[in-house]
Amino acid sequence: MTLGEYIKGYRKSNDMTMDDFAKKSGLSKGYISMLEKNRHPQNGKPITPTLETCKKAASAMGLSVNDLLGKLDPDTPIEMAEPQPETPKLDGVYLSFAKQAQDEGIDPDDIMRVLEVLKGARKK
Incomplete structure (x- = not known):
């Protein structure tokens, strides 16, 4: 199960709209939609959520991030850290x-x- 599938199941079983979940999690409605479809609308590639996204979603569902990750497919890719801007080289x-x-x-x-x-x- 992907993060998006889990979120969608949670929302449906708790009679929540995407707007409701967005407000509770701090994630945007558009991003929740992309997670649930597991496709980026511009390039069609699967979405790889960040650990921070998982933390927000877990908190909104009353779970620890470890519990949430345990419910996902073991091969679900998670971006462990936000990409850092390249540090300029000093002379x-x-x-x-x-x-x-x-x-x-x-x-x-x-x-x-x-x-x-x-x-x-x-x-x-």
Whole structure:
């Protein structure tokens, strides 16, 4: 059983609309619809819910996330962490400045103030 199938069964057995479940879970009605159909409307691919989505759905149904996951097919894919934006690469010189500042216990706010002064001096 997929997460969407479980949500749909829960909603039906509790006389809940998608709007009701959306309000209770904090998930959008559109996303609940995609979960229940297990298809993304734009690309037709199956939906892979995040762990956070599972937590919200579980809470709305009065379950622990572990209990909910135990009710799903064992091969149901779950995105364990939200994708993180790529961290920009620092040039070696800038990285060494940051490391030195950290090693010497320089407050990041002080560094920001110095940078603002330098920016102002460059504009003149």
